[in-house]
Each structure stands twice: as C-alpha cells, then as structure tokens.
Amino acid sequence: MSFTYEYPRAALTVDAVIFGYDASENELRVLLIQRALPPFQGKWALPGGFVRVGESTDEAARRELQEEAGLQKVFLEQLYTFSAPERDPREHVITVAYMALVHLLDHPPQAATDAAQAAWFSLSELPPLAFDHDQILETAHRRIQSKIRYEPIGFELLPSKFTLTQLQHLYEAVLGQALDKRNFRKRFLAMDLLKDTGEVQQDVAHRAAALWSFDRRRYERLRKEGLNFSL
Amino acid sequence: MSFTYEYPRAALTVDAVIFGYDASENELRVLLIQRALPPFQGKWALPGGFVRVGESTDEAARRELQEEAGLQKVFLEQLYTFSAPERDPREHVITVAYMALVHLLDHPPQAATDAAQAAWFSLSELPPLAFDHDQILETAHRRIQSKIRYEPIGFELLPSKFTLTQLQHLYEAVLGQALDKRNFRKRFLAMDLLKDTGEVQQDVAHRAAALWSFDRRRYERLRKEGLNFSL
C-alpha cells in the first residue's frame, strides 16, 4: 500500500436495509425513509448517513439505526460496499451497506425519526427508491434468502416466544416458497435449537400451539462443534 | 441519508488477497508485497492502494493489481470492508478488501512491481503482516473455502486444460482435506461442466491422463436454470 495524502477523497456513508416480519400479513418488510432534501427529494431511501472519522462503519451503522429509526441492539451485518462514481449525482459517495433484522412488534410502523417520515414497505409494493438503493435492497434480499438456509437468523425477526407455525410462515415469507409442515418441524426439532417454554398461545379460538424459544446458548455450543444447520 | 459536507473524511483504500495454486507443491499461495516505507517498513502486506475519486473500488482494485503485481483480467470479487479506526497508525483509513484468483504459471513468483518486492507465500508459512492484513487474509481464506464448494471458481486457479487429478488436488489444497477419488470424479462429471478436450498429458512416465477444460458457457446456461453445483 503506497500512500500519498494529496488525493481528493470520496465521501463515505453507511446505509442499512432493515428487515422486519409482519406476522399478521405473513410478509417480509423493509423500513424506508422519505427524503426531505434534494437530491431525490420526496423519494424513499434506505436509512443511512455519513461515516465519521474515528468511527468504524459498524459503529456508524448502529448510530444511524438509532438516530434515524430508533433501533438499538438489533442484528446487524455488513452486506457489500457500493462505489460507482455516479451513484450519487452530487459527488463520488461510497457507501458500505448493512443488513439489519428486527422484531416488527417492538418497532411499530411509524418508527420515530429526526425529521423524516419512516414507513415499513412490503417487498412486493416497493416505491421507487433514491440512488442505487434498489440494487442494495436486492442484494440484501438475496443475502437474507441464502443466509436463512444455513444460519439461524430467522429468530431475529420473531418475538422471543413463537409457535412452530409462525416460524414456518416466516421461513416461507423469506424464501418465497411453501414448505411441508411435517418435514419442517421434524428438521427443526432435530437440530435441537429450540427450547419448549412450556407455555402455550393465549386467546386463540382453537387448540393453542406450544410456544418455543431459540436456545442461543445451545446453538453457540453446537456451532463450535461443527453443527450443520441447514433448512 | 442526511448530508453535510463539512465532516473530515477517512481515507479509502483497496487491498487484494491474491490466491494462486502451486501445482507442483500442491499448495495454495498468496501474493504479498514487502513494504518499502513506514509504517510497517520491511513488513509484508497485501497489495493495494488509494481509491481515487471518480473510480469505483472494483476499478481501483484492478488498477492496483495491474500496477503492483502486473495482473490483468483475473477473477476478482469484493470480500469485506475493514474500517476499525486504529487499523492504520497514521490516520483513519478504511479499506475495501478484494479476493483475486490467478493461474500461478502465468504469473511467476517474482511478479514485477513498481518498486517493492513481491513473493508468493504458502498459507502455512506466512510472515507477520502489516496492518490488519492477517485478518483480511483469514477472511479471504474462509471465503474461498466456502465459495469453492458451491461455485466453480477452482478453474480460475488452474491452467485452461487440466487433468481430473489436478483438479482434485486443487480442491484438496483449498479445503485442507482429502477427497475420495472416485466420488470426486463421479460428482464433477455428473455436473456436466467439463469438456473433454480429446488431448492427453504429455511427457509423463506413465499412463497419460485426459485433459479437460471448464465449459463456462454450459455453466452459465445451467446456472440460469437453477443448477446446484455443490461439492
């Protein structure tokens, strides 16, 4: 790495694709923010912002999540860095994109923000997006679809206690395909990652389902021993 | 993305983990460059350099590959972005790391460079590296190991014509585990991605093996139809 410091520097931002799962509609959703300022004024965009000197991009992403969407302690992972010089019409802005997963119930549709308006959109009814955010979102969607098959990230989208049917519906929503009920249960229970809470659903007009929770401790243990989680 | 332009900006670089496969030693190797200047003067480092304004990080990575290692038209993909503020002792430098795969024979050990010395190191005999390059290299190693299982990237490391035994040895070197000869051939041939060139090895003191080549066209076709390449 031969260094010279005289080069002009591109600006650096982070942007986050925040997924939530709407159990009542059985849909995967994304949190978008309506831009108050040009360029793309009035268009919807991913929440994000400037990376500050002295702060890692992970830190910047968490800070923006907090500032723009009021989210704390959510699942967050780096996705990809987008750097086409023309992606921002003003100047060369490079963005490190992140993917976040949240429990929708904890974070109601009109998540509070500084100034801008925020809303959850279903993936099938996306508005036109600012910048190259459609590309970023597509990348995130592919990532979650492939990742959910071999890592137990689905639980990040559900409340801490859930029924097996809810879990299955979530997987179906993320993968966009129906799954066989008996096989789904058999496999998931065989992995031994779920803990039966002993509780059951309340207030349902039919047989109440058992409530399960994800046993993260057991997962970490199994992972070290070379577990092969795979749906 | 709320913008203000007064922030100081971190510097942005690209670094590349360049893998080559040494068929005679059955080893995966990495191209490193010895630093001529501080910090980490004299230490080995990944080739890389500044991203210029108006240039994507992909372009920057290709330019650096050319300038520092004389490499053109190689397989290149983005790996991860490393951004810890203390990773460069001088100031906050964020780097977008790339992974490149080359045919070692085309690019002999002492690849020409501007000023610095370059050399291929086997993964088991790495020198101490500058910056956080050991971390980047480890990330790249994990990536190639998982990626080679479900995408046909092994061919990027071999000459265009190769024997099945060479292919198997390459996989064994990358994965770090022995594979069964008959099963390996059965599976690979069943995928229907190899073209028999009709030629055989020359100048060997035993039965000559058939030479095969990767049929990229057929692969692209099958991929669109939802091929499941997997070793």
Next chain:
DNA sequence: ATGCATAGTGTAGATGTTACACCATGAGCT
C-alpha cells in the same frame, strides 16, 4: 517383457429427503 506409476472405473449399504393424511385439542356456539 517386466516393472512402475498413475489413470480410470462400479456397487452395496447407509443416510437423508420427499411426499403425503389423519386424529387431537380447545374455544365458541346452540
């Protein structure tokens, strides 16, 4: 002609995957 090194090939048993249908339970209603 023999030796030697590597090329090239098949199968049986075990394991994992798929497709598929019925009884159980509990709330709500009459």
Next chain:
DNA sequence: AGCTCATGGTGTAACATCTACACTATGCAT
C-alpha cells in the same frame, strides 16, 4: 352437553443421495 370449526400435532414408505472401498488399464522406462 354436544357439536362445529380451526388449527395443532404426528409417522412412514419410496426414493434419491452419499459414502466407503479395490481392482484393472495404460504407457513409458528399463
């Protein structure tokens, strides 16, 4: 109390895939 209704919860047989494993074929060197 008994029925209805909606969803919960369960097993198996056919099929496909994966694994382990050993011998013959070829061609050069001597």
